[in-house]
Amino acid sequence: MNGMGLLKGLAITFKELWKKPVTLEYPEKKEKLPPRFHGSFTLYSEKCIACGLCQQACPNKVIKVGSIKDENNKRKLASYEMEMKYCLFCGLCVEACPTNALVFNQEYELAKYNVEDIKLTLFKKEQITTGEGSENV
Amino acid sequence: MLKTQEISINVGPQHPSTHGVFRIVLKLDGETIVDAEPVVGYLHRGIEKLAEDRTYTQVIPYTDRMDYLGAMSYNLGYVQAIEKLMGIEVPERAEFIRVIATELSRIASHHVFLASMCLDMGSYTGWMYPFRDRELVLELLEMLTGSRMTFSFMRIGGVADDLPEGFIEKTKQYLPKILEGVDEEEGLIAGNEIFIARTKGLATVSVEKALAWGWGGANLRASGYKFDLRKNRPYSVYDRFEFDIPTGANGDCWDRFYLRLAEIRQSVKIIEQALEMIPEGPIMAKVPKVIKPPVGEVYHEVEAPKGILGYYVVSDGSTKPYRMHVRRPSFINIGMLKELLIGTKLADFITIFASIDVVLGDVDC
């Protein structure tokens, strides 16, 4: 009979009335994210050996690792910058890091008002940033 | 004699029913479409060219961005092509994880198809239900890969990560919910007289025509041709699972719609079996740190949610592909659009376009 299908559909939507809502009142309430979530980045700069493997692994040239040589001729981290507007959140950089210095965090509200603010500076040594002694790996 | 005049109307590129940015110029005689000129290219990013300047591993994130609704199949097709070229044997556990992830991704893609077809035809409720269930699938995929859509999960020789703790339990808990959801969607839409009247008998495609245009996947099966790469030419570990290949009868919009409902059930069946059968073991094969396939070329096809997906990769022995070409199912599907549209009514255009299941990221690449 014509109309039966419509009634059946209405019965299904009617049942939904008694169920818990499936939506979430973002931003008041937030979803619990899984530990692997690909959000923004955290750099544990004390662990970083400035090897530049993350920079090499990145497909989109997002990462720029700056390093200096200290008195024992050992390479040390001077700066760590990420052009987040090019980032694909693929995780190849995190995977490449041998010391687990670079990890994803749970931050996902990354929209910015100004273009300049998109750049993420995870580390910057006070005195020497550019010029003598500084090199990009 | 009354003289009628043809008018041209432009649809898109920024139109909500175009599944991305797609433009089509329709020529109308009254309400009837007499000519149609699709214009593609608004989402062209040059992925094939970009691949030439990336190492083999670095190409993986770009494969996600073709069909972002069912990205896992695109990961799979690419890594399997390179593995074929290098002769890499992938560990069992990795293969099972790949199958689970790919099938989950297929379900999510079909959910979007069901939802967007309903929405395009004016049914907002029909849009809400599949999206509610897609959320379950995305939650699982997020738990596994860390991303909801562009996963970059597979690696040449295996997968990026093992199954996280609690994943198997959670999936087992969610799969019945997904099946329940499919039943609800069927009850909501499949019995609806208006929906049936608007889709049955519309834009029928015969098997010969579908084959002649190179259609594959669910669109081809809707015409009644039983062909599924997962069964006919099994790759990965698909030969170990039991599942049916649902087919349609007439190849009209209705069949193309209804088949997706049936396919979700089959995918759930595959995942259920895979979760039972998954062995312990490593998730990565022994692959060299720097991936350098031998000189040569390779073509590999997999069954993507939207049809047959093929990767053609040429290697010159360096660390970057010399040339990559992707046979994208959406591009093939959209080819027939003009022929399907001519002679139909303007109001049916949206239905027909929705029913061939294209996503513009995949059309333009």
Ligand code: SF4
């Ligand atoms: S997530 Fe991917 S694109 Fe982003 S910085 Fe890391 S390697 Fe580069």
Ligand code: SF4
């Ligand atoms: S790979 Fe790790 S240790 Fe090396 S430069 Fe990058 S963050 Fe530092």
